[in-house]
Amino acid sequence: MEPQAADLRDLYQEVILDHGRRPRNRRTMETASVAAHGDNPMCGDRVTVFLRLDGDGQIADISFEGRGCAISMASASLMTELLKGRTRAEAEALFRGFRAMCTGAEAPEAPPEDALERLAVLSGVKDFPSRVKCATLAWHTMDAALAGHTETVTTE
Numbered sequence: 001m002e003p004q005a006a007d008l009r010d011l012y013q014e015v016i017l018d019h020g021r022r023p024r025n026r027r028t029m030e031t032a033s034v035a036a037h038g039d040n041p042m043c044g045d046r047v048t049v050f051l052r053l054d055g056d057g058q059i060a061d062i063s064f065e066g067r068g069c070a071i072s073m074a075s076a077s078l079m080t081e082l083l084k085g086r087t088r089a090e091a092e093a094l095f096r097g098f099r100a101m102c103t104g105a106e107a108p109e110a111p112p113e114d115a116l117e118r119l120a121v122l123s124g125v126k127d128f129p130s131r132v133k134c135a136t137l138a139w140h141t142m143d144a145a146l147a148g149h150t151e152t153v154t155t156e
Contacts, residue, residue, distance in 0.1 A: 012121040020070030025063045025080035038066075038141030038153040040133050045072040049141045057088045062142070069134050075122055076138035082115045088146055095139045098122075102132045 029035075029050035038047045045068030052061040062083050064076045083091050094115050100107040101116065104126045125131040133155035144153045 009124070012124065015121045016070055016074040019074035019077040023064075023073050023077035025077065025084075026065065026073075027063045028065050029061060029063045031061075032063075034145045034148065036141045036145035036149060036153060038137045038144070038155075040068070040072070040137050040155040042130065042155065043069060043072075043134060045069060045134055045137050047072070047076055047138050047141050049076070049138060049145050051142070051145050053088070059083050059086055059088070059091060064138060064141075066138075068137070071122065071125065071131055071134040072137055075135045078119060078122070079138050079142060082118060083142070091146060092143065095143050098139055099136055102126055102135050 028048075029052060031052055032050035033053040035048060035050045038049070039045070045066070047064055047066030047068065050061075050063045050065075051059055054060045062080045064080060066073070066076065082094065086094070093109055096109070097107040097116055098119050099105075101119065101123050102125050122135045125135045137153075137155055140155070141153045
């Protein structure tokens with residue numbers, strides 16, 4: 001492996017571990033407009049995503065509660081940082097772009113470039129199919145919350 005690629009992989013791993021150990025926006029939100037629960041029964045990851053939408057449908061606040069592996073918690077943490085202040089349409093586009101990045105598929109539309117660059121730290125999961133579910137659980141849960149689904153989102 002080239003030195004630059006190894007350095008980048010190490011940096012990505014550091015970011016994942018940092019967000020996994022010290023997740024941002026990890027809290028219950030009493031004033032949430034919508035919330036959804038997600039479960040990955042294969043590995044035990046569980047997450048609840050809370051969103052407070054303003055009158056224009058923009059994400060005024062977002063948080064999560066849950067437990068899981070470092071990838072699952074890091075993904076939820078990064079998601080909350082990236083989606084705060086974005087519109088519903090931007091959040092949905094980022095979800096589709098992130099899911100495509102994690103699975104190696106082509107994104108249906110171009111999500112905001114700056115956000116996908118920050119999410120690149122999780123792009124390596126595409127080489128480990130069981131880890132794709134860990135990385136995308138919070139995102140599927142957020143998407144379900146925006147859609148008003150009340151049943152638990154599952155990765156199975």
